Amino acid sequence: MDLLAKLAPIAERHARIKALGSDAVGVVNEKLLSPTRAIIDGRETILAGTNNYMGITFDAECIAAGQKALAEYGTGTTGSRIANGSFALHRDLEREFAAFLDRKHCIVFTTGYQANLGMMSGLAGPRDTIYLDADSHSSIYDGCTLSGAKLVRFRHNDAADLDKRLARGEADEGGGRLVVLEGIYSMMGDRAPLADFIAVKKKHGFQLLVDEAHSFGVLGPHGRGLADEAGLEKDVDFVVGTFSKSVGAIGGFGAGDHPYFEMLRYAMRPYMFTASSSPASIATSIAAIRKLAAEPQRRRKLAENSARLFHGFRDLGLELGCNEVSPVVAVRCPDEPSTIAMWNALLKAGVYVNIALPPGTPNKLCLLRCSVSAAHSDADIDRIIELFGAVVAQGHGKKVVNG
Amino acid sequence: MTDTVTQLCTLLEPFNGNGTVISATTDISTDLNIDSVTVMDFVMEVEDHFDIEIPLNVLSETRTVADLAKVVEARTRKG
Incomplete structure (x- = not known):
């Protein structure tokens, strides 16, 4: 056939x-x-x-930064950072983003899609459970599948429904629990009711990841996203985002304060087994994040x-x-x-x-x-x-x- | 039909847009012509009706109403 x-x-x-x-x-x-x-x-x-x-894609300073990086670092990285090593630009970008996000650690990915694939599969494994919002982006679903974790879907933006589903799973022995939300949902434009979910977090004690793909640069007094807007960043364990929207380039990031966060680099296949972002894309992202902070x-x-x-x-x-x-x-x-x-x-x-x-x-x-x-x-x-x-x-x- | 199958057929009816006669052998996705998201929405209703957890992982091997009934019965006993 x-x-x-x-x-x-x-x-x-x-x-x-x-x-x-x-x-x-x-x-x-x-x-x-x-x-x-x-x-x-x-x-x-x-x-x-x-x-x-x-609206940053034609910004003169971002374009100049990209052109300079092309001339100095070449057209591509020709491999993964694990195998080929990083360019200094990669580390610069991670430092800039960690500072912007006020997080201890930041890891950049080649695309936003891979950021979710990497973070879901790095954070959760076959003995863990991921609770994901029903309206989650496909990259979250795919990352969850890649993780091998038990996957439980809860009703969109419904913290009480998550509470109920967490209680159902409580009898299961062992394993960590990851809850995944989005800052702004890409199709309907609605925000997650973060305070409600954090109340459930305090009751059940899971780890929380917020994908700020559509809210990064957009929401909050510092432009860090929904958690920044809501003043609840300390209750969010992990942040994911993309460079392909507010940053006007291509790539993605994961960030957090966990002492083992850097070890995710050696546990995330979508980070380890793909070529790192091109120098021009990294350089324009650095220039763009400075603009977002300054403007x-x-x-x-x-x-x-x-x-x-x-x-x-x-x-x-x-x-x-x-x-x-x-x-x-x-x-x-x-x-x-x-x-x-x-x-x-x-x-x-x-x-x-x-x-x-x-x-x-x-x-x-x-x-x-x-x-x-x-x-x-x-x-x-x-x-x-x-x-x-x-x-x-x-x-x-x-x-x-x-x- | 077992009691579980009967209850599943009733729960499935609102998702049955093309008037298919639903039975134990009905393939939930292909016979009812419903997409993957709608299947997950249906399973959420099943979870709440029986007050059980049906992880998305088990759905790849669950095609018919009878398959799903087996999952429901195993998980109802467990709880």
């Missing part, structure tokens, strides 16, 4: 999507003009689905833009992913064909957002997902609201009968 025969349903679904217009999962940015503008299908398009929260106005502008989009959409009567202002603003749509049709209409009118369909979404929702950037102008945000008003709020939001 042909191994790829099982992909026939995916091929059919992809063909259905493409038949309705552009390829919603294969958009090509022909040219990048700025953090918030690209040429797509020959048209200048506002980018509102790229997680470029700080809190980026966070303020992002918060203003997020509020502007959130309230603009609310005023249109759109049903949103969550009831709080967040740089992730998801609009709930009736069904898959209408979502695809509206996504195409938005793209043609000049705004790129993400299309999010089951099973990539919670509760079988079909979403048009926007991510806001500090680099969006007020006029950009107003244009996005105007286009959603024309395309989503008026008529197109109704179910498409054929499809």
Whole structure:
């Protein structure tokens, strides 16, 4: 039997999507003009689905730092840090991030996905149990699977449900317990109710990891994420994050204060058996983290833009992913064909957002997902609201009968 | 049908979008055409109904309602 025969349903679904217009999962940015503008299908398009929260990807100092590193360290590291050794830049980056995060230790990974694979599988093993939020990102699920730990899923953002599930597992002898939350959930834009979970932590005594992928750089007085915003960092044992959003590069990190934290380097296969990040990416990340520390106005502008989009959409009567202002603003749509049709209409009118369909979404929702950037102008945000008003709020939001 | 199978069939009904007749031999994912996330959502309902823990790890070897009934019965006894 042909191994790829099982992909026939995916091929059919992809063909259905493409038949309705552009390829919603294969958009090509022909040219990048700025953090918030690209040429797509020959048209200048506002980018509102790229997680470029700080709008830092074209920053002159970051670009110069990357160019310098390319010239001084070359194009690639050609191997893992365990085998080939680190470049001084890797250690510089880890020191900078540890200082920014106010943590004793930080380990960088080649991608954000690998940061979760590495941290889950390094922290938990086959005798341990990981309790993960039902809406966790795929990298968390995959890292949990890689760990070999017992995996228990609790209802999204429901600390009482976690409490109940921890109590059910209490009879099991031995093994550690890791609870995994996210600062901002990537699809709906909602935050974890951290104080509620920490109350459960005090009752049951597990170790807590928060993935701040979408909240790092974004939330908190220091931009360290949800735990910073909530003033609860001392109750969070491990932090994970990515360089591909607020930092505008590629890579990821894990951080913590545990005395054995550095030993994770020799226990995490996704760290040990892959090439380390390229010099240019590391150098731009160092430059970017300095900018995030020195320029809190980026966070303020992002918060203003997020509020502007959130309230603009609310005023249109759109049903949103969550009831709080967040740089992730998801609009709930009736069904898959209408979502695809509206996504195409938005793209043609000049705004790129993400299309999010089951099973990539919670509760079988079909979403048009926007991510806001500090680099969006007020006029950009107003244009996005105007286009959603024309395309989503008026008529197109109704179910498409054929499809 | 055992009592566990009957209860599982009832719990599964809200996830049965295509009107399939559910029995012990029903393949939860392929016969009902539900995705992996929905299967996990269903299992959460099963956990709460029986007040047991069904780790995600056991799901890869659990295809039919009868398979799941065996898991539920083993874990109910344990508790």
